[in-house]
Amino acid sequence: MIQQKNLPLGLVEEHLNLVFSVADGLATETFYGDIMGLRRIPNVELPGGRYMVRYHGGATELKFIVGADASAPLLSDPLSARGIRVLHLQLPESRRAAVFSRLSKYGVAKPKALETSTQATRYRLLDLEGNEVELTFVVDEPTDPDLVRMQFGFGVSNLVESGLFLEQVLGMTASLTQDAPNQYVLGQSAINVWEVPCDRPALVGMPHEMRGMSLLQFVVHDIPKARELILARGGSIHTEPYNVGDLAVVMFIEGPDGILIEFGAAL
Numbered sequence: 001m002i003q004q005k006n007l008p009l010g011l012v013e014e015h016l017n018l019v020f021s022v023a024d025g026l027a028t029e030t031f032y033g034d035i036m037g038l039r040r041i042p043n044v045e046l047p048g049g050r051y052m053v054r055y056h057g058g059a060t061e062l063k064f065i066v067g068a069d070a071s072a073p074l075l076s077d078p079l080s081a082r083g084i085r086v087l088h089l090q091l092p093e094s095r096r097a098a099v100f101s102r103l104s105k106y107g108v109a110k111p112k113a114l115e116t117s118t119q120a121t122r123y124r125l126l127d128l129e130g131n132e133v134e135l136t137f138v139v140d141e142p143t144d145p146d147l148v149r150m151q152f153g154f155g156v157s158n159l160v161e162s163g164l165f166l167e168q169v170l171g172m173t174a175s176l177t178q179d180a181p182n183q184y185v186l187g188q189s190a191i192n193v194w195e196v197p198c199d200r201p202a203l204v205g206m207p208h209e210m211r212g213m214s215l216l217q218f219v220v221h222d223i224p225k226a227r228e229l230i231l232a233r234g235g236s237i238h239t240e241p242y243n244v245g246d247l248a249v250v251m252f253i254e255g256p257d258g259i260l261i262e263f264g265a266a267l
Contacts, residue, residue, distance in 0.1 A: 014187025
């Protein structure tokens with residue numbers, strides 16, 4: 001068995017970013033910027049006439065690659081498919097009233113309250129592209145009006161194998177609670193996994209191959225070092241390192257049920 005170690009990859013930050021493939025850049029800006037109030041950072045121009053809309057949510061960066069096929073279906077029920085299925089936003093309690101007011105203003109369907117064992121109510125809704133989003137409003141002491149944390153939800157066919165991948169290949173730490181019985185943490189990011197029958201579709205792939213939440217991203221200094229370590233831990237390389245124009249060098253590894261994890265380093 002591979003020994004679990006924290007990733008000595010020269011991580012730029014100890015967190016994961018989430019990459020979406022979207023059809024409507026303006027709808028993305030409306031939901032995550034105007035309604036959720038996340039901090040916008042400059043767009044990135046990509047090869048082939050595409051571009052990336054970006055937001056910071058706490059340490060996490062959300063990256064929306066604009067150019068997906070608008071007719072591609074999105075399954076909203078997180079239990080109906082395997083893959084990266086849910087983005088969970090934890091926002092300060094002080095933002096609750098403003099967020100709900102803006103949801104109403106823009107005609108977004110009222111979020112559904114979910115049952116939890118904690119005092120913080122968790123809500124579920126769809127963004128304007130049809131992606132599944134959960135919201136929790138939390139009170140920290142001292143209250144931080146800029147507090148934003150994010151978690152990611154994976155639908156997988158085998159909880160044990162997925163847990164081994166997250167712990168032994170990616171170096172995450174199991175952090176299990178009643179409301180998150182299969183949660184894995186790295187720095188300021190957390191992944192929650194739940195089991196989906198293996199006969200359900202797998203919504204996975206590169207951003208140009210699908211619409212929705214396509215991959216998670218580590219930002220590192222040294223791609224060859226990351227590749228060497230991933231292989232030593234029994235991981236599988238999906239796409240060997242290559243340059244994205246003059247922006248970065250990236251590679252992709254394959255996780256549970258074909259979920260892709262990107263490693264990127266600036267050139």
